Amino acid sequence: MKKHRKLRKRRKTRKRRKTVEEKYGNIKTLVIAILIILVSAISSYKLHTIRSSPQPKTALIIDGLSVEFNNKEFIDKITYYFKQAGYDVEIYNGTSVTVDTYRKMFNGKYKVIILRVHSAPGDGIIVPKDAIVFFTAEPTTIKKYFAEQLMGFVVKARTLTRGESFYAITPSFIRNAPGKLENAVIIVLSCYGTLGGITVREFLDKGAMAYIGWDGEVSPEYMDKAGLFLVENLVKHHLSIEEAVRKTMEEIGPDPFFGSYLKYYPPNAGSYKL
CATH class of the missing domain: 1.20.5 (Single alpha-helices involved in coiled-coils or other helix-helix interfaces)
Structure with a gap:
């Protein structure tokens, strides 16, 4: 037990x-x-x-013309319009406009890119005549970009105003640059912005939502006046691209000396609003 x-x-x-x-x-x-x-x-x-x-909206302004045609009032006003609309603004001007500055366009963070720079038609050899190149502020007296020149990404170009030679980027540079544009609106404040269509197509193929520019030569004074009116209507008044371009041509008109018209591409981007 x-x-x-x-x-x-x-x-x-x-x-x-x-x-x-x-x-x-x-x-x-x-x-x-x-x-x-x-x-x-x-x-x-x-x-x-x-x-x-909400992801921050950023506008990029590349103002290479500030070296020769400085217009601080213009830059201050469009910067004000963007900031009032909730944008961050990055500005590169003067000698800070280099080949590397153009590479920044493709990092995917910019909603609007404004190119206030010299441009010129291609030479018909390296760059087709119905395409344009965009100038940097880097004089060709500085020996650099050897590989880029061999590949046709960078060329030497001369301004008509002063006859000075600077490095310029080509459509091939745009096509081969790493990165994308991620639906950015490109506004070209320069001569020949929409010449031929090759450069326009490269920007669109790279992911741009729309491309706006003049079809011929423009004077700096007229370009800044019309460009400011365009940006004001796009950013401040929230007009569509078609409405803003049309209103700019109605109110400001084509270039009074060269007769150049402001145009946008592709046509189906006309209803887009910033």
Whole structure:
């Protein structure tokens, strides 16, 4: 009998010990489950915050003409319009306009890109005559870009106003630059912006939403006046591209000396609003 009682007591002890282990095991499982729920909740909150927070809009202004035709009032006004509309604004002017500056266009963060630079038709050898090149502010007296010149990405180009030679980027540069434009609107404040269509097509193929420019030569004074009116209507008054371009031509008109008209591409981008 005594032996039987000791055996029963031992069994009870074992049973009690097992119950304690199960109890602590259940608590451990519960703690792990709570931690998983908390981590999931925090992750979901962060993901929701990222998705619901609007990404900052950024406008890029490349003002190579500031070296020769400085217009601080123009730059200040369009910067004001963009900032009032909630944009961040990055400006490169003067000697800061280099080949590397043009590479920045393709990092995918710009919603609007304004090129206030010298441009010129191609030479018919390296660059087709119905395409244009965009000037940097880097004089060709500085020997560089050997590989880019061999590949036709960069050429030497001479301004008509002063006859100075600068490095300029070509349509091949645009085509082969790393990155995309991510639906950016390109506004070319320069001569021959829409000449031929080759340069326009390269920008669109690179991911631009729309391309706006003049079909011939323009004077700096007229270009800035019309360009400011265009940007004001696009950014401040939120007109569509078609409405803003049409209103600019109605109110400001074509270039009074050269007769050049402002145009946009592709046609189906006319309804787009910034």
